[in-house]
Amino acid sequence: MKASLNILIAYFMVVTACSAQRSQSVLELYSHTINYPSYKVVFHLEVVPEGHQATSDSKRYFWYGGNQINITQGGFGGKLLDGAYREFYLNKNLKAEGNFDGGLMVGEWKKWRENGSLDSISNYSSGELNGLFARFDGKGILLEEGRYRNGLKHRKWLGHLSTDKVQVTYYKKGIVIQEKQSKLKIWMIKLGDKIKLRRKK
Template sequence: MSRYVIVIIVCCWMQGASSQNLPGLGANRVRINEADRSLVFEVEPVDDDIDVKSELIYSWYSANRIHTTQGGYSGKLLNGAYAEFYPNKNIKEQGTFKNGLKNGLWKEWTEGGLLVQSITWKNGLKSGGFSKFGANGLLAQQGKYLKGQLDGYLYDHYGKDSVGVTYYKKGVPTKKPVPFIKKLFAHKSHQRDTVKTAGQ
């Protein structure tokens, strides 16, 4: 066997090792192994008449890589489950794409397995409840997005005995009476001592 043929065989093997459709996991599921992470995701077929929005970020797969582009794509749109892993095999990020856009609940973890954040997306925009956690794994912030903007009450947890409260309307902090706050935290005595609203 000539040296040229051996080089071709080795190159093909390396290509298959870095990005492959895993047997038994479906023809539309792809795995990519990189030095600092590994990815498993789906590229299920999508409709040909997708209405691409210029303000949204699309994720797509081509040439053994995932690419992100605002207002367009080239290649296969990510469509279905997505998971990213640390080198130690712990999960880093998990969620679902729909036609190249994040959709539904997405979660992120530290390399040690602590939850970093949990955010709800709808068609590429943060929309719904979210929670963020500190380095100690305790809840640091929670609130809600509506079409990519903070909307409603944002709670900042400063420690065992204080919570800051800010009311947002379409991304803008707004003064708003919060008479229900004491009731809300009445069963959480460690959170009700310090309650502030925007403008106070």
């Protein structure tokens, strides 16, 4: 009985190993590094047999070939970027960070300036801007925030013109439908002062 059990376990181990090898032969991940004059890129690749990866004519694919990262709309001519992606300045500060899935940008992406201050936060879905977006100045102060839908600005966007003034712009599929300025911050400060005075009385 024990011998039969050992044989069965060994059989399943062989089957699992063969299955893993077949999967690895279809989709293999490799880590690569490219050193540019002003920054370094660390990324992963997906090796896809010809005819395996379907593409969309409207999407831009990031792929590796000729010791550089290339971008092609509707196709690719090398190994697709897949997985974690990072760029570093020469001072080792992060320049950019995000993820790829089959050559397309996905999830949250962040960009930084060389001094380490945050430049922008964006979100992607299947290679298109989708979801929250925020942009910051050199001191890390929020300048602009809003949402993208299918690569276009959508609904309410806020532009922080100064500490007391906000530009409110409404979009529909990338087209401005309403725009106005608001001194909401000043109003809130004044309201807060009035509440404090009333409490003192």
